[in-house]
Amino acid sequence: MRILIRGAAVIRRPEEGVIPKADVAIEGRRYAAVVEGGGIEGGFDRVIDGEGKLLIPGLVNAHTHLAMTLFRGFADDLPLMSWLEDRIWPAEKELTAQDVYWFSLLGLGEMIRSGTTAFADMYFFMEEVAAAVEEAGLRALLSYGIIAPTPAQAESELKRAEGFVRGWDGRAEGRIRAALSPHAPYTCGPEVWKEAAALAKELRVPIHTHLAETKEEVDRFVAEHGKTPALWLEELGVFAVPVIAAHCVHLSEKDMEILAAHSASAVHCPSSNAKLACGIAPVAELLSLGVNVALGTDGAGSAGDLDMMEEMRLAALFAKLKAGDPEALPAPQALAVATWRGAQALGQGKEWGTIEEGRRADGVLVSLKGAHLCPGHSPISDLVYAAHASDVVGVFVDGRPLLLDGELLTLDEEAVKAKCRELARRFR
Amino acid sequence: MRILIRGAAVIRRPEEGVIPKADVAIEGRRYAAVVEGGGIEGGFDRVIDGEGKLLIPGLVNAHTHLAMTLFRGFADDLPLMSWLEDRIWPAEKELTAQDVYWFSLLGLGEMIRSGTTAFADMYFFMEEVAAAVEEAGLRALLSYGIIAPTPAQAESELKRAEGFVRGWDGRAEGRIRAALSPHAPYTCGPEVWKEAAALAKELRVPIHTHLAETKEEVDRFVAEHGKTPALWLEELGVFAVPVIAAHCVHLSEKDMEILAAHSASAVHCPSSNAKLACGIAPVAELLSLGVNVALGTDGAGSAGDLDMMEEMRLAALFAKLKAGDPEALPAPQALAVATWRGAQALGQGKEWGTIEEGRRADGVLVSLKGAHLCPGHSPISDLVYAAHASDVVGVFVDGRPLLLDGELLTLDEEAVKAKCRELARRFR
Numbered sequence: 001m002r003i004l005i006r007g008a009a010v011i012r013r014p015e016e017g018v019i020p021k022a023d024v025a026i027e028g029r030r031y032a033a034v035v036e037g038g039g040i041e042g043g044f045d046r047v048i049d050g051e052g053k054l055l056i057p058g059l060v061n062a063h064t065h066l067a068m069t070l071f072r073g074f075a076d077d078l079p080l081m082s083w084l085e086d087r088i089w090p091a092e093k094e095l096t097a098q099d100v101y102w103f104s105l106l107g108l109g110e111m112i113r114s115g116t117t118a119f120a121d122m123y124f125f126m127e128e129v130a131a132a133v134e135e136a137g138l139r140a141l142l143s144y145g146i147i148a149p150t151p152a153q154a155e156s157e158l159k160r161a162e163g164f165v166r167g168w169d170g171r172a173e174g175r176i177r178a179a180l181s182p183h184a185p186y187t188c189g190p191e192v193w194k195e196a197a198a199l200a201k202e203l204r205v206p207i208h209t210h211l212a213e214t215k216e217e218v219d220r221f222v223a224e225h226g227k228t229p230a231l232w233l234e235e236l237g238v239f240a241v242p243v244i245a246a247h248c249v250h251l252s253e254k255d256m257e258i259l260a261a262h263s264a265s266a267v268h269c270p271s272s273n274a275k276l277a278c279g280i281a282p283v284a285e286l287l288s289l290g291v292n293v294a295l296g297t298d299g300a301g302s303a304g305d306l307d308m309m310e311e312m313r314l315a316a317l318f319a320k321l322k323a324g325d326p327e328a329l330p331a332p333q334a335l336a337v338a339t340w341r342g343a344q345a346l347g348q349g350k351e352w353g354t355i356e357e358g359r360r361a362d363g364v365l366v367s368l369k370g371a372h373l374c375p376g377h378s379p380i381s382d383l384v385y386a387a388h389a390s391d392v393v394g395v396f397v398d399g400r401p402l403l404l405d406g407e408l409l410t411l412d413e414e415a416v417k418a419k420c421r422e423l424a425r426r427f428r
Numbered sequence: 429m430r431i432l433i434r435g436a437a438v439i440r441r442p443e444e445g446v447i448p449k450a451d452v453a454i455e456g457r458r459y460a461a462v463v464e465g466g467g468i469e470g471g472f473d474r475v476i477d478g479e480g481k482l483l484i485p486g487l488v489n490a491h492t493h494l495a496m497t498l499f500r501g502f503a504d505d506l507p508l509m510s511w512l513e514d515r516i517w518p519a520e521k522e523l524t525a526q527d528v529y530w531f532s533l534l535g536l537g538e539m540i541r542s543g544t545t546a547f548a549d550m551y552f553f554m555e556e557v558a559a560a561v562e563e564a565g566l567r568a569l570l571s572y573g574i575i576a577p578t579p580a581q582a583e584s585e586l587k588r589a590e591g592f593v594r595g596w597d598g599r600a601e602g603r604i605r606a607a608l609s610p611h612a613p614y615t616c617g618p619e620v621w622k623e624a625a626a627l628a629k630e631l632r633v634p635i636h637t638h639l640a641e642t643k644e645e646v647d648r649f650v651a652e653h654g655k656t657p658a659l660w661l662e663e664l665g666v667f668a669v670p671v672i673a674a675h676c677v678h679l680s681e682k683d684m685e686i687l688a689a690h691s692a693s694a695v696h697c698p699s700s701n702a703k704l705a706c707g708i709a710p711v712a713e714l715l716s717l718g719v720n721v722a723l724g725t726d727g728a729g730s731a732g733d734l735d736m737m738e739e740m741r742l743a744a745l746f747a748k749l750k751a752g753d754p755e756a757l758p759a760p761q762a763l764a765v766a767t768w769r770g771a772q773a774l775g776q777g778k779e780w781g782t783i784e785e786g787r788r789a790d791g792v793l794v795s796l797k798g799a800h801l802c803p804g805h806s807p808i809s810d811l812v813y814a815a816h817a818s819d820v821v822g823v824f825v826d827g828r829p830l831l832l833d834g835e836l837l838t839l840d841e842e843a844v845k846a847k848c849r850e851l852a853r854r855f856r
Contacts, residue, residue: 069802073809077758110799274745275813277754304741304813305800313732314745317702326705330505371538372733372817374497374845375852381501385703385732389800390818417802424803 001045001399002027007038008050008365009379011057012355014335018379024055026361029398033357048394048404052369054379056335057354058117058362058397059308060342063208063246063267063296065123065145066132067095067103069110070424071301080214080276088301091427092124099423100125104132105416107306109408111138114307114389115364117397120208120244120267120296120346122181126164134172137402137410139362141244141346142168143181143208146188146196154192158199165203175398177205177348179244184210185229186221193236200241206347207238211245211266214278218250230255239264244345246296248286249279256282256289265292265345268337270314271305272298280318283337284328294345295338309389312338316384331384365394429473429827430455435466436478436793437807439485440783442763446807452483454789457601457826461785476822476832480797482807484763485782486545486567486790486825487736488770491636491674491695491724493551493573494560495523495531497538498852499729508642508704516729519855520552527851528553532560533844535734537836539566542735542817543792545825548636548672548695548724548774550609554592562600565830565838567790569672569774570596571609571636574616574624582620586627593631603826605633605776607672612638613657614649621664628669634775635666639673639694642706646678658683667692672773674724676714677707684710684717693720693773696765698742699733700726708746711765712756722773723766737817740766744812759812793822 003026010022012034023040025033033040075087100123111119118139121129126144133140144161148154161180169178180200182188188196200207212218212229221229230251233239239262248259248266259266268281286293295315297306312334319329329337343353352360366383370391373382395403402410431454438450440462451468453461461468503515528551539547546567549557554572561568572589576582589608597606608628610616616624628635640646640657649657658679661667667690676687676694687694696709714721723743725734740762747757757765771781780788794811798819801810823831830838 071805072801072803072814073806076806076809076813077755079754083754106799106802113799271745274749275754277748277752277756279752280749300814304809307800307814307816317699317742320705321702321708324705324707326507326511326703327505328705369845371534371541371841371845372735373500374534375500375848377499377852377856378501378504381504381732385504386500386728386735388735388816388818390816413799417797417799420803424805428805 002043003399004040004044004047005050005055005365006047008053008055009368010034010055010355011335011380014332014339014380024355026396026399029360031355031357031359031361034355050365052367053393054366054368054383055355056364056366056383057339058364058395059115059312059338060294060346060353061111061116061119061296061306061308062244062294062342062345063269063298064119064121064306065299066107066121066129067100067123068299068301069107069306070099070103070427071299072304074301074427083276094427095124097125097128101128101132102416102419102423104129105136105411106420107300108132108136108138109411109413109416110306112136112395112402112408113392114309115366115392115395116306116308117362117364117395118342118346120179122208127167130168130171130176133176135410137397137400139175139397141177141179141208143179146182146192148188148192151189151191154189154195158192158195162199165205169203169205173398179206179208181208185232186217190236193233193238197236197238197241206242206244208244209246211248212250212255213247215250228252228255230258234258242347247273247278247281249273249281251282256286256291259286260290263292265294267294267296267345268315269296269298269303270311270318271303275304276302280322282322283315283319284323292341292344293337294342307389308338309387312384331380334384335380361396361399363396364392367391367393430471431827432468432472432475433478433483433793434475436481436483437796438462438483438783439763439808441768442760442808452783454824454827457788459783459785459787459789462783478793480795481821482794482796482811483783484792484794484811485767486792486823487543487740487766488722488774488781489539489544489547489724489734489736490672490722490770490773491697491726492547492549492734493727494535494549494557495528495551496727496729497535497734498527498531498855499727500732502729502855511704522855523552525553525556529556529560530844530847530851532557533564533839534848535728536560536564536566537839537841537844538734540564540823540830540836541820542737543794543820543823544734544736545790545792545823546770546774548607550636555595558596558599558604561604563838565825565828567603567825569605569607569636571607574610574620576616576620579617579619582617582623586620586623590627593633597631597633601826607634607636609636613660614645618664621661621666625664625666625669634670634672636672637674639676640678640683641675643678656680656683658686662686670775675701675706675709677701677709679710684714684719687714688718691720693722695722695724695773696743697724697726697731698739698746699731703732704730708750710750711743711747712751720769720772721765722770735817736766737815740812759808762812763808789824789827791824792820795819795821
């Protein structure tokens with residue numbers, strides 16, 4: 001399919017600013033041409049009017065637990081441990097493959113509507129998540145979450161995780177990639193970590209894990225092991241493979257240097273970290289040390305939603321609060337963290353993440369017509385500080401439209417919502 | 429006019445939780461009946477289907493500078509003083525009455541669309557703001573911002589402020605009320621404050637001001653006066669009249685006690701305070717000391733937008749970060765801060781701010797149908813942690829619909845946006 005987006009404002013790469021008007025041609029799965037001022041003619045299967053719209057690279061949700069849309073509003077305003085132990089974990093024991101499939105579809109619809117084209121997910125029943133992703137058309141890095149504090153659990157958990165990688169990595173025309181996910185340093189023993197690293201190397205997949213989410217968790221780990229979780233992982237050799245480390249709220253200077261030295265990515269999850277009172281990750285400091293920082297929502301159970309437009313704004317606001325500096329994480333940098341830095345975190349930064357000829361045609365059209373975006377002095381400022389998910393009017397992945405004119409093209413949204421409401425009842 | 433809202437979920441008052449289904453009757457300007465389970469019949473001029481919707485009290489934006497929608501995206505990611513001195517103040521010198529009128533209309537449309545029914549505004553050319561408010565149908569507390577560091581400027585500034593109060597207080601069938609606004613302790617001398625307090629007492633209007641927005645401003649004030657701004661105001665007798673104090677980020681324990689002792693209201697402005705790196709106001713602590721805390725956006729020049737749905741979520745998130753406690757400002761309290769506590773701040777808490785028989789019929793219908801609000805375990809959690817401005821489908825003030833089915837009923841939005849885009853050009 002050949003698609004022309006005519007006359008939109010375009011951000012090819014956030015650092016390069018906004019092209020006020022351009023024609024963008026998509027051929028098959030890739031961007032074929034970006035012509036400033038416009039003027040591309042002829043031979044397209046579909047022409048989309050870009051007037052009053054801004055085309056940006058697709059947003060990348062680099063850390064979530066998709067099917068936890070089931071737990072949206074299920075147990076809010078509680079302390080983390082009570083939230084987990086009294087509410088979430090008991091409910092997760094009741095989860096079925098069917099639940100995960102339908103609530104993944106629900107989350108995928110929500111993500112498309114808020115401009116997300118790619119994401120990294122860690123959960124259970126990952127075959128169901130993968131089937132939902134294949135159907136919905138997004139790009140994803142999927143992994144089974146290994147929880148194995150003792151050696152007894154290690155073998156079966158690793159086997160399950162490996163089985164998923166072997167079964168799904170590269171499927172859905174390459175849109176689905178797989179990772180290995182020991183859940184966290186405090187939930188997996190050293191032998192699990194060593195084996196996971198060796199396996200990741202063998203399978204050529206990254207490791208996606210949680211790191212330093214709460215102060216209590218880090219303090220307890222240091223008391224027990226005499227070193228920080230990041231240093232412990234480094235000594236186990238885990239950073240020899242690409243690592244996606246979610247949260248990274250409580251890192252020492254040395255921890256940040258470890259991430260930088262091994263080209264690991266930190267995934268900032270502002271909503272979730274605020275809602276559970278974990279704190280604010282040192283995003284500006286990480287970036288200045290050369291760490292790749294991406295952005296994620298975490299699960300809707302902790303964050304409330306899967307809205308990357310919102311996370312992008314929160315990232316810009318939180319960075320300023322954390323640094324006490326209104327110049328921290330300016331709008332273009334916040335958009336970089338939400339786009340190409342996410343692609344880089346997922347290990348695919350050379351294939352997609354910016355709007356450039358030859359790259360995969362993932363992109364989002366944002367309407368600039370709302371009163372809340374008027375008068376429009378700076379589209380990139382308005383995008384980060386004022387736009388909403390509801391301004392997203394077009395979404396493409398691999399050149400395929402997933403949303404156009406407010407309509408989801410790959411999902412029967414009403415059917416998904418109805419099924420999810422029905423399935424949710426038994427959890428109340 | 430008699431209006432029936434049939435079968436909506438209803439929050440009469442956030443502390444009372446959600447009535448899953450009720451019929452709500454509006455007669456003229458007031459709520460006439462709320463019947464749980466429904467069953468009201470007959471004789472209505474208009475029946476609105478409440479199925480799948482949540483009726484809440486109108487949101488109250490207790491501190492803004494409405495016409496600064498002109499400066500949305502105009503100068504972001506800058507230090508406060510450079511933002512003000514190099515960008516905003518020079519531009520404000522070019523402002524005309526026409527600018528203020530049109531950008532006020534723009535802001536009013538944005539506020540209606542995001543569920544705001546009442547607000548407190550402080551700016552220049554207030555007659556233009558009032559004319560726009562009268563047209564748009566919202567409820568407002570308006571005041572001319574007095575800036576008079578030296579006695580020479582005091583008389584003309586106070587006269588202008590008094591003229592506005594005498595001309596507009598009580599107009600638009602009582603929807604417009606006026607206040608006096610010495611801008612801040614650091615921009616008005618003691619004689620201005622004393623005269624303003626005496627005048628406020630005589631005119632029976634509140635004082636709306638800025639207090640302790642930045643640490644630098646407070647430190648400088650203390651160095652110069654040997655006391656905090658709040659204590660200085662108390663000693664001048666200012667708290668003898670009702671005070672609406674915007675920001676309140678940097679208060680001492682004693683300052684908070686002063687606010688509590690005099691029943692003053694603090695207005696938390698999370699977006700603006702974060703974006704300018706001012707810090708987070710101690711909302712949970714203020715509430716626990718008995719201070720009435722309301723919520724505001726501040727101007728769109730600093731906050732990016734005028735979206736109280738977003739401020740409500742940020743208030744809940746920021747309170748948890750500030751207190752290090754995920755139980756701080758739970759969803760019902762965040763909604764209280766955004767609704768009846770705002771009405772109380774504006775000095776009208778007995779007339780409106782909750783959905784109760786006999787009170788003014790200000791309210792907002794929020795659609796619960798979006799994928800991002802599914803499966804719907806808790807409508808109040810979903811409202812605070814996941815809903816967007818775009819979920820607002822109905823807005824009423826004094827029983828008059830201002831928005832229904834996504835359409836603004838009192839403003840020609842397209843004409844307003846076109847005019848604003850034209851006017852904004854000369855500021856670039």
